[in-house]
Amino acid sequence: MNTINQRKKTMGRKKIEIKKVEKEANKQVTFSKRRSGLFKKACELCILCDVHLDIIVFSPADKIFRCGCSQPSTDAVLKSYIRGTTEFEDQQLMGDSLIYEEYNKEYEEALKVLQMEKKKLADIENLARVSKRGAWWNDSIDDMNGEELEYFMMSIFELKKNLLKKNMNIS
Amino acid sequence: MNTINQRKKTMGRKKIEIKKVEKEANKQVTFSKRRSGLFKKACELCILCDVHLDIIVFSPADKIFRCGCSQPSTDAVLKSYIRGTTEFEDQQLMGDSLIYEEYNKEYEEALKVLQMEKKKLADIENLARVSKRGAWWNDSIDDMNGEELEYFMMSIFELKKNLLKKNMNIS
């Protein structure tokens, strides 16, 4: 019946190059679609293989999306964590003499030092990076030693800190 | 030539139901393939939309896999450093310019500084958080950010727990 212009509504999917989408509008749409697809895949993986998984994404609009595929004991775990954090208050580190602003100063200071150390480490790292073949994130951390794990935990801490800064306006 | 049984090597992909794969061997293969696909998708999303993203997965074999897609992330730098160090020790790829002993010295030194900064930052951050307006985790559940953070903290705790389970000395 439709021999001319009612048969095809779209040209269908097209191949694209994996590189930053410049047009803001398109980037937005692509993000929405692909994030959706990613989370779906993630949930399928969780169900199929009975594993736990977490994804955190910062959208182009600086919004945070998460995908946590598994639900058990969220409360208990969280409470445990909180309990651990609360111990801090018992240490009375928050005396009258120290004001919030001053801490922020120290915080910034420490950050600077940390940045310097990072740069130093990055330099050293560059020397060894030459022979790297696979993507670092594709490796399991199963075989890390204690020190390496410590670094790893610290990197997690960094991420947490960034999250706090980003959302709680701390610092 | 092959009219009977040499033409098709496989039956091709089959539709499956999304539910726990019972056969351990198959589950393992499925996990490997789909995790790979998931990480690939994740990285494409990061590149296409210029966003930051992190994934943590606990494999069926209790291994931890991570995908942190973004460029100058602290996490990436530190992780790369970790991998680089490991590979250095394994392959001795540092040329004549830097001797192994010297490298280790610098490593130990940087490690100490980082440990100190880490603790310092943790303390300061805790102070800032508490002095802000009480525990951030008590924020309304309607607060997206708060919820996200809670979930993230849980993830971190889970990670710690798993590491501890492996008898690692992580605090």
Added chain:
DNA sequence: ATTTCTATTTATAAGAA
């Protein structure tokens, strides 16, 4: 745990809503 090989199943780029 990762990878090869195909036939199929899925995910999606575009365009518009």
Added chain:
DNA sequence: TTTCTTATAAATAGAAA
């Protein structure tokens, strides 16, 4: 930001290596 549609690009189940 998510959804709808269609034609096409990609991912992947199953069997083995």
